[in-house]
Amino acid sequence: DAMVIQNPRYQVTQFGKPVTLSCSQTLNHNVMYWYQQKSSQAPKLLFHYYDKDFNNEADTPDNFQSRRPNTSFCFLDIRSPGLGDAAMYLCATSRDLNLRETQYFGPGTRLLVL
Amino acid sequence: AQSVTQLGSHVSVSEGALVLLRCNYSSSVPPYLFWYVQYPNQGLQLLLKYTTGATLVKGINGFEAEFKKSETSFHLTKPSAHMSDAAEYFCAVSDNYGQNFVFGPGTRLSVLP
Numbered sequence: 001d002a003m004v005i006q007n008p009r010y011q012v013t014q015f016g017k018p019v020t021l022s023c024s025q026t027l028n029h030n031v032m033y034w035y036q037q038k039s040s041q042a043p044k045l046l047f048h049y050y051d052k053d054f055n056n057e058a059d060t061p062d063n064f065q066s067r068r069p070n071t072s073f074c075f076l077d078i079r080s081p082g083l084g085d086a087a088m089y090l091c092a093t094s095r096d097l098n099l100r101e102t103q104y105f106g107p108g109t110r111l112l113v114l
Numbered sequence: 115a116q117s118v119t120q121l122g123s124h125v126s127v128s129e130g131a132l133v134l135l136r137c138n139y140s141s142s143v144p145p146y147l148f149w150y151v152q153y154p155n156q157g158l159q160l161l162l163k164y165t166t167g168a169t170l171v172k173g174i175n176g177f178e179a180e181f182k183k184s185e186t187s188f189h190l191t192k193p194s195a196h197m198s199d200a201a202e203y204f205c206a207v208s209d210n211y212g213q214n215f216v217f218g219p220g221t222r223l224s225v226l227p
Contacts, residue, residue, distance in 0.1 A: 009155075042219050043217055045215070105157030106157050107155070108155070108157050110155070
């Protein structure tokens with residue numbers, strides 16, 4: 001089945017130690033999104049890629065970066081995780097930026113910062 | 115700019131009872147409106163969406179929502195709750211170019227036996 005896959009499902013890192021979360025998709029969608037979701041809160045968009053074009057939300061901290069080496073894969077890099085970065089990170093895709101197109105979400109990676 | 119409010123962070127209903135989850139939005143342009151469901155430790159799944167046309171929108175799992183422009187509302191309903199409906203529900207809005215997509219704060223639905 002075509003889907004959005006996130007690995008790992010749970011990630012533990014240490015304060016200040018760089019960490020990378022990965023997302024892959026078999027939908028061949030043009031757009032890939034990264035959201036941060038803290039406990040009991042709505043998902044917050046960090047950035048998205050439309051093909052190779054990177055679009056950062058205005059309030060996304062510089063500590064968060066992303067790479068999209070090809071259509072299928074997208075990575076979220078947290079350069080120096082702080083305790084406040086512990087959250088669920090959701091990857092999503094859509095065929096186009098026009099949100100008539102459904103966003104397909106992965107299962108998420110829960111990040112714990114010690 | 116778009117914004118969304120969801121009245122009630124937690125709603126409890128009995129199995130078989132009507133489910134009503136409230137969503138009100140603010141938008142300076144005609145909105146697109148969405149309801150997503152999130153089960154524990156999972157990603158979000160689209161329940162239904164309104165873009166244009168018929169204001170009563172039917173979605174998956176027996177849910178439906180009605181766009182009421184005069185009330186700036188997009189409430190989600192289901193006639194008879196099932197235990198499997200227990201989850202977090204997010205209303206979302208975007209402008210009609212698909213930009214400025216914003217989630218509401220969410221409502222946790224509990225279904226009591």
